Amino acid sequence: MSDNNQPVLDIRAVSGGxxxxxxxEDVDLKVHAGEVVVIVGPNGAGKSTLMKAAFGLVxxxxxxxxxxxxKITNISPDRLxxxxxxxxxxxxxxxxxMSVQENLELGAYIxxxxxxxxxxxxxxxxxxxxxxxKQAAGLMSGGERQMVAMGRALMIEPTLLMLDEPTAGLxxxxxxxxxxxxxxxxxxxxxxxMVEQNAKQALRIAxxxxxxxxxxxxxxxxGERLLADPEIADMFLGGR
Amino acid sequence: xxxxxxxxxxxxLGSILALGAIGVTMIFGVLRFAHFAHGDLMTVxxxxxxxxxxxxxxxxxxxxxxxxxVTSILAVVLDQxxxxxxxxxxxxILLISSFATALMLRALVQIIWGPDNQVYATGxxxxxxxxxxVITPDSLKVLGATALMVVVVHLFLAHTKMGKSMRAMSxxxxxxxxxxxPVKRVIFWTWVFAGALTAVAGILLGVDxxxxxxxxxxxxxxxxxxxxxxxxxxxxGAVLGGLIIGLAMNYSVLFMPSAYKLAVAFIIMIAVLILxxxxxxxxxxx
Amino acid sequence: xxxxxxxxxxxxxxxxxxxxxxxxxxxxxxxGLSGVFNLGIAGFFAVGAYASALMTGAPDPEHWGGFxxxxxxxxxxxxxxxxxxxxxxxxxxxxxxxxxxxxATLGIAEIIRLVIKNEGEITGxxxxxxGIPSPFNSDxxxxxxxxxxxxxxxxxxxxxxxxxxxxxRVLRGIRENEDAxxxxxxxxxxxxxxxxxxxxxxxxxxxxxxxxxxxxxxxxAFKPVYGxxxxxxxxxxxxxxxxxxxxxxxxxxxxxxxxxxxLTDLLPGGLATQAGAVRILLIxxxxxxxxxxxxxxxxxxxxxxxxxxxxxxxxDIQQKHS
Numbered sequence: 001m002s003d004n005n006q007p008v009l010d011i012r013a014v015s016g017g018x019x020x021x022x023x024x025e026d027v028d029l030k031v032h033a034g035e036v037v038v039i040v041g042p043n044g045a046g047k048s049t050l051m052k053a054a055f056g057l058v059x060x061x062x063x064x065x066x067x068x069x070x071k072i073t074n075i076s077p078d079r080l081x082x083x084x085x086x087x088x089x090x091x092x093x094x095x096x097x098m099s100v101q102e103n104l105e106l107g108a109y110i111x112x113x114x115x116x117x118x119x120x121x122x123x124x125x126x127x128x129x130x131x132x133x134k135q136a137a138g139l140m141s142g143g144e145r146q147m148v149a150m151g152r153a154l155m156i157e158p159t160l161l162m163l164d165e166p167t168a169g170l171x172x173x174x175x176x177x178x179x180x181x182x183x184x185x186x187x188x189x190x191x192x193x194m195v196e197q198n199a200k201q202a203l204r205i206a207x208x209x210x211x212x213x214x215x216x217x218x219x220x221x222x223g224e225r226l227l228a229d230p231e232i233a234d235m236f237l238g239g240r
Numbered sequence: 241x242x243x244x245x246x247x248x249x250x251x252x253l254g255s256i257l258a259l260g261a262i263g264v265t266m267i268f269g270v271l272r273f274a275h276f277a278h279g280d281l282m283t284v285x286x287x288x289x290x291x292x293x294x295x296x297x298x299x300x301x302x303x304x305x306x307x308x309x310v311t312s313i314l315a316v317v318l319d320q321x322x323x324x325x326x327x328x329x330x331x332x333i334l335l336i337s338s339f340a341t342a343l344m345l346r347a348l349v350q351i352i353w354g355p356d357n358q359v360y361a362t363g364x365x366x367x368x369x370x371x372x373x374v375i376t377p378d379s380l381k382v383l384g385a386t387a388l389m390v391v392v393v394h395l396f397l398a399h400t401k402m403g404k405s406m407r408a409m410s411x412x413x414x415x416x417x418x419x420x421x422p423v424k425r426v427i428f429w430t431w432v433f434a435g436a437l438t439a440v441a442g443i444l445l446g447v448d449x450x451x452x453x454x455x456x457x458x459x460x461x462x463x464x465x466x467x468x469x470x471x472x473x474x475x476x477g478a479v480l481g482g483l484i485i486g487l488a489m490n491y492s493v494l495f496m497p498s499a500y501k502l503a504v505a506f507i508i509m510i511a512v513l514i515l516x517x518x519x520x521x522x523x524x525x526x
Numbered sequence: 527x528x529x530x531x532x533x534x535x536x537x538x539x540x541x542x543x544x545x546x547x548x549x550x551x552x553x554x555x556x557x558g559l560s561g562v563f564n565l566g567i568a569g570f571f572a573v574g575a576y577a578s579a580l581m582t583g584a585p586d587p588e589h590w591g592g593f594x595x596x597x598x599x600x601x602x603x604x605x606x607x608x609x610x611x612x613x614x615x616x617x618x619x620x621x622x623x624x625x626x627x628x629x630a631t632l633g634i635a636e637i638i639r640l641v642i643k644n645e646g647e648i649t650g651x652x653x654x655x656x657g658i659p660s661p662f663n664s665d666x667x668x669x670x671x672x673x674x675x676x677x678x679x680x681x682x683x684x685x686x687x688x689x690x691x692x693x694x695r696v697l698r699g700i701r702e703n704e705d706a707x708x709x710x711x712x713x714x715x716x717x718x719x720x721x722x723x724x725x726x727x728x729x730x731x732x733x734x735x736x737x738x739x740x741x742x743x744x745x746x747a748f749k750p751v752y753g754x755x756x757x758x759x760x761x762x763x764x765x766x767x768x769x770x771x772x773x774x775x776x777x778x779x780x781x782x783x784x785x786x787x788x789l790t791d792l793l794p795g796g797l798a799t800q801a802g803a804v805r806i807l808l809i810x811x812x813x814x815x816x817x818x819x820x821x822x823x824x825x826x827x828x829x830x831x832x833x834x835x836x837x838x839x840x841x842d843i844q845q846k847h848s
Contacts, residue, residue, distance in 0.1 A: 055418070081420035089418070095411040097474065098404070106408050109401070110420040152419065274625040276632075322814055329821050332563060332624045336758055337817050339565060343755055344810035347803035355800075461636060464629045499644045506633040510618055513626055
């Protein structure tokens, strides 16, 4: 086990993007064990890119990424899954022609053991999925699909769950629920890093937040203090 | 009565198309390209079986086993030699490569087995007549073998980890990758799977008609039509699409010259591409 | 081969190479310039050949046509008919992904061949059309060669102008990002359709020249192997996107193809009857090797800013993911 001060995810001075063109410039970010960390900022700030860089989906050209002290810079996603990292993309995050249960089974692909116990835990978290376990994921509503997507990512019992705009495109009623789920998942000991457009609500449940703009760190603080900062509210959170 | 006979014949042709289309649709779904050599891979399967039938006097069902093995291995070898390397360049180059592969396979068949018509079994088998319907023993073999294969395919795709992985990759490659599905291994087994089905489809085509080097190429367009009608990447759709195309091609003789059967498959395909590009089973599970 | 035989063969070789050159340039407008994937070259070639043969041929009670008109009328008819067929098929399918366009064009070529075979009252059916006159009814082979070379030069000039014109720039931009282009909708579809129709019309022109040169056409001549596959090998070998490359590729591949018959003549008895198949196997292998070893061809496209960079990044991303 790593010592207590060692962050689960440690992004150090990372620059990167697609090919030689850097979208991120010298960005730092840490997620400590048990934390919910949210990345906020205006459109095009590089929020999702940062998360993808950590997950090996975007090339890191400088700096390094550590997972519980182990260097994982530019390691491909299929290997990171084995190290306990899970990622839920913003779009196309379910297998549409496959049933809910099959979606979860695929999430457990790398598990050698019977993942039944974990599936039951996920069904406890999302009872609706249990009801509809035979239904094709592509036929479900946006909110239900988000449950399937999170459920799939949780099947490996990750130490770090990364969510890319989990509330994007959802009805307002669902947005609240998604944040409740995230809290519930976090309560089970999973560290969470997420990118969110609904910055205010996200910051309310977050331990800490990072404000990103034009691919660089702007601010880093606890969720409460970021919410309270009038300058940040004006610039990034769409007024008060 | 003619209608009933056409329906029966349509189901027989449709069975063969269905088996070919499952392979095409899985390659299309998993690898994202239209495999133009699929028809000629069928031809290879049919001729390998012919060799065992003629030389060793094996029954056709036994000869199917080495034919399946050879065709599957050949499919994997073609992927390793040509397609695998080209996937990294540009997807569309794969089309040209598979077109070249198609011609090479056909040339190879012609060199090894000769350009003339051949059959598995000579002599005339007496057809059954049931309620005016003419049913040849060979056509029953085709229907029976197809039914068996569809059950096997279903069990594989719905109940094995590899089968589910193939469907997952066909649904969403990126998500499969980030879920830890070993993409390369799934691609390998997809070729084995498609190769095996292709061999069976080729043999059944040979049983139903006769063997010529162009047999697979001639049926490629209806197979693509079946795969597109059923929805690309949808194995169950491919079966449905195959049967519909087979029926439509046979019914068409009621109101146009039989020489234009192929055109019927083509027109259905174009109509689907324009009106419902996701195919019949859009938004339906399985 | 004596001196005279060599001379005649040389003229024959150059004329056929020129006709293939027209097709390679036409394919280059579609694929090289615009990324429009056409596996039905043989179909448009056939339509042009038949349209021209029916216009220029002598009257024949066995089939329709035979108006004994001059070759120029045949050429215009060939280009219009091929262009029209391309317009109809393209209007339906041009906005689709390359795979579907490839299947659709391959299909239309097969259906064209079916129609030619079965509508004997118009096309002469499987027996084909005979007695198609040479240009000006001249016996001099050099006349035909001259006309073919003029067609090559004119098309080369037009294709090169098109490449650097605003129209060509738009097309190349579309080609480089098919997904974005698809999303952009109607405007893009029109440009691609134009390139497809123009290319097909020139394939029709090649058909008209071919019919007049050989004097006899039948459905057998328009199988995908010769009509479609060889042209693709020529363009890829020479370098798609590059008009000089298209012509050099045509010349070299036609040279290889023609002289491969010398090679297959050396085969032992049994295989000699399969010479055609052996040649196809070899040329297929040649294409695979080119695709693997030098996909940009002998003469890569000259506008690196568009293609060079995007290829590289696309490769990078793919490699990282695989």
